[in-house]
Amino acid sequence: MVRIRNLHFGYSKKRPLFQNLSLTLERGHIYGLLGKNGAGKSTLLKNIVGLAFPDAGTCEVLGQPAARRLPAVLADVFFLPEEVYVPAVTAAQFVEHTAGFYPRFDYDALARYLSEFEVPAQAVLAALSFGQQKKFMIAFALAANTSLLVLDEPTNGLDIPSKAQFRKLVATALTDERCVIVSTHQVRDLESLIDTVLVLHGQRIVLNADLGDLGERLSFASVAEADGTALYAEETAVGAQVIRPNRSGVPGRIDLELLFNALVSEAPALAHYLTQTQPAHEPAL
Numbered sequence: 001m002v003r004i005r006n007l008h009f010g011y012s013k014k015r016p017l018f019q020n021l022s023l024t025l026e027r028g029h030i031y032g033l034l035g036k037n038g039a040g041k042s043t044l045l046k047n048i049v050g051l052a053f054p055d056a057g058t059c060e061v062l063g064q065p066a067a068r069r070l071p072a073v074l075a076d077v078f079f080l081p082e083e084v085y086v087p088a089v090t091a092a093q094f095v096e097h098t099a100g101f102y103p104r105f106d107y108d109a110l111a112r113y114l115s116e117f118e119v120p121a122q123a124v125l126a127a128l129s130f131g132q133q134k135k136f137m138i139a140f141a142l143a144a145n146t147s148l149l150v151l152d153e154p155t156n157g158l159d160i161p162s163k164a165q166f167r168k169l170v171a172t173a174l175t176d177e178r179c180v181i182v183s184t185h186q187v188r189d190l191e192s193l194i195d196t197v198l199v200l201h202g203q204r205i206v207l208n209a210d211l212g213d214l215g216e217r218l219s220f221a222s223v224a225e226a227d228g229t230a231l232y233a234e235e236t237a238v239g240a241q242v243i244r245p246n247r248s249g250v251p252g253r254i255d256l257e258l259l260f261n262a263l264v265s266e267a268p269a270l271a272h273y274l275t276q277t278q279p280a281h282e283p284a285l
């Protein structure tokens, strides 16, 4: 679906954002793209949808270079940017003018999503609140039914119930044929939604891992005091949160926030452990 090899990209030559970045994304998965502010999440997504062009290396979507923006590829890719723009037309008019670009657009699904999000279908879009505009565009993006759906910080601007609805709708819209990428710097928003976590840090993807695999390899716990078994520890007011090798044989739940903090602080013990135990398709830490 998405195949990036040795991507180099920078807005200026002096400050490269990506160096030798490689990444493969497949159908049937919901990927969570995590990175600190300014790590380049939006820029990576723009390379994937052909709105930014590699300085070197390749970025292919559906077997074609993304930068060529072939109509057949664009009809099968939907990109929802962080800042949504909606014109001063009603939802029905917007759908009438835009849905035709997406051959598999699902009108019934759109009606269901709008009803779930409680977006008034007759209102002029530009007159809706920012959160309502965002919900309309998320519903439209899901209904477009494209093979690749790229959502940049979709939960920004959503209230707490809407974030839960968002997770439910994305989960129900996933099929074996679709690939969904969701970026965020609010790690908790993606818990119980994504099946694969991507971490962008230091100009490359430092983790591309199935959450189930990670749950088999790592365990997360709150303890009174971290000991030598911890691959990473974070002190709290009442003790410490630790990541340890999972020796129980029972897959545990992943604390995405703690894992993310560990990866971006480049915890050497965790990096070493994951490098030793991770499947061959994942990038080295």
Ligand SMILES: Nc1ncnc2c1ncn2[C@@H]1O[C@H](COP(=O)(O)OP(=O)(O)OP(=O)(O)O)[C@@H](O)[C@H]1O
Pocket: 011, 017, 035, 036, 037, 038, 039, 040, 041, 042, 043, 044, 184, 185
């Ligand atoms: N059009 C542009 N021209 C020049 N620099 C840019 C442009 N867009 C982004 N940048 C810079 O590239 C870097 C990465 O920006 P990007 O928006 O991709 O990061 P991000 O990980 O999505 O951040 P955030 O979590 O804050 O949204 C930042 O330093 C930003 O200032």
